[in-house]
Amino acid sequence: MTIPYQDDADNLTGQVRAACARREPLRIRGSGSKTFYTGPCEGRPLSTLAHTGIVHYEPTELVLTARSGTPLARIEAALAESGQMLGFEPPHFGTGATWGGTVACGLSGPRRPWGGSVRDAVLGCRIVNGRGDVLSFGGEVMKNVAGFDISRLMAGALGTLGLLLEISVKVQPRPECEMTRCFDGSSAEARERMIQWGGSGLPMTAMAWDGRLYLRLSGPEKAVSAAVRRVGGDALVSADAFWSSLREQTHGFFAGAGDLWRLSLPPAASLDGLSGAWLLDWGGAQRWLRAADAGPAEVCAAVQAVGGHARLFRTANPAAERCAPLAPALAGLHRRVRAAFDPEGIFNRGLWQEAF
């Protein structure tokens, strides 16, 4: 298979080295589809958009390696041609979403509790650190414990530890068959069912609640049909469109004004003290809270009290603090880790600032 590509690594590395020499901050930028999530940062823009292409894809190895500027849609299309997919079902939040941005933001879709997260899929990467060194970590094999797992550290680091040049991930076979069943019930009833199903052996790949409870079952046709007979419920027409609307936040819940909080917490945890509009995903382990009655400190404290954490996901206020600060010892460690990769603070200066 001939894969057209454009290798811009030398140019990108040259720009990083020049910035290092001048101690000038750089703002890594793909399509900008997730800038709303990362928040603003300082520096001269460094575009990855000319660094594109699938470098290596081997369906029998379940591994794909692509350059950071490659459009996510192109990667998904290539995988679909071979009957495969990204297990973490990433949101695009825009037509131009890039591979590097997908990994740097570390966001996963409804399949995440069963298909794994972005960092779970990452096997290796090539980066430029804040000294201008081009470094390779991990690789293209499933198991690798040689050296520290720096590749996974890059997932969700928002580009603050280095410029991603290439990332290799583990991919998954697409299931032979998928069906979504839906059920009426309150959020409390939905949570009860989610707990029950979560501990069963059903071949599920998504569980969400938006006023109705949705259960996606995936696998061989025989198994999915048998699971449908067990759980009952109504068939959801246009199921793909529903899950896509959840993943891309085009679902009606996400429309309208008011801050949107993302809460990550144990699936059975109760948050009765918080009120606002709710949507549950990941079988209850990811909850979206819009227009919360409580202030940021209360939201963060309530979620921390049950062992989770909260992040302001969308806000109209660019100066808003997005998450609770880390405990002092952990915050200190974060600062030292960042300095270990980028001693001069070249990359995406300003991001994570509120946390540490």
Add this chain to the structure above:
Amino acid sequence: MSPERCTRGEDREAFLLELRRILPAEALLSDAEDLRPFECDALSAYTVLPWIAVLPATVGQVQAVLRLCHSHGVPVVARGAGTGLSGGALPVADGVLLSLAKFNRILEVDPANRMARVQPGVRNLAISEAAARFGLYYAPDPSSQVACTIGGNVAENSGGVHCLKYGLTVHNVLQVTLLTIEGDLLTLGSLGLDGPGYDLLAVVNGSEGLLGVIVEVVVKLLPLPETARTLLAAFDGIEAAGDAVAGVIGAGLLPAGLEMMDKLTLRATEEFVHAGYPVDAAAIVLCEMDGMAEQVEAEIARARQVLAAHGALEVRESRDEAERRKFWAGRKAAFPAVGRIAADYYCIDGTIPRKRLAQVLGRIGELSEQYGLAVGNVFHAGDGNLHPLILYDASLPGELERAEALGEDILTFCVEVGGTVTGEHGVGVEKLNPMCVQFSAPALRQFHALKEAFDDKGLLNPGKAVPTLARCAEFGHVHVHGGRLRHSELERF
């Protein structure tokens, strides 16, 4: 080396006096005969008598020991059950061996949230045993799971048969509480599916005790599969078996286990456990599917087709749970079985892309002949994780060195075909030289910088996992790869 004096100039008696203030007498060992049991982990080829051993029972005691060591500049090596195979828990002669054996309690099993909170010294299998009454289990299953501890599993990011489908330790740990060398208590991860800030939890998994001392772990539990069934396929060539493994994955199947054994190992295990293996075969593949009954039925039928299409001489299917266990009994006992037919064996741990399986096995055969040492192969084929067992006799002068040289050649070849020098056993002290083959000098520098962010004095498990640049330069004979000289910027010795 004499345990009487720390090489860093620390007075041993004065240091012991300070330790006695924070630990009860029975938690402190300093006589040579008491220290002897700690001189090695499961890689017994390397032994070092620790300076002092401590067996704290509370987090506060561990914290106090670490603070003392930090203030005096004394190295610390943490140890669980000591089942590691790469010398990762080998003591250092001028340091404290910190045993976590007393941290062996399961603190909580939370079935609603499908998680268990455990101390680091809890055995891997004990977690699944405790979770079983809720219909749950902990998926990663190193072959040593009856003895190895979860703290060590996190430190080594341990694998096992289930890892192809259910992931490594890193995929199944939600939260780790650890103490830094300065005695700071940190919580990494969360009880949700991700944590705030950088994913330091991912870095701690597989960090071989270089970054902190783990004092608590929260693991993810999965529903026990409703059913599991295993296929045993025999092949007349090891290449055909390797191709069949790639075929199963290529067909869109994700088995709960996909393992392979060659003729030498097959015969040794059959003599040992009498599993009924077809001993005339050149290799066998074990392929297990688990899940709902209907799912297993469909996937087993598909896998059977694929194995047959790749030339399997016969494909047996486990008819009941007893037979399924019998199929696996040989695979699980392969190491001790090989141990019976050789005076000693040296176990290698490399990972390669699956499609290179046949090529790498061929090369191992050539190297085996070249060195005059037999090599048995038993491995996690679905993951491409090889475990060649080099048979040798340590009583013959020079044979251990020959076995080690053969092992390094095998690992070098693993890297050449796009693989890695360790899949699940860790680097420890054993694979420091092969690390120089896999990583460039700037990458190693980045590893050291990350280590310093956690442990600026380099006191936690020093000399393990990441080689110094000087060592790599001395290890010059492997640096010419593909005609390119690695570490060309360094002076030669």
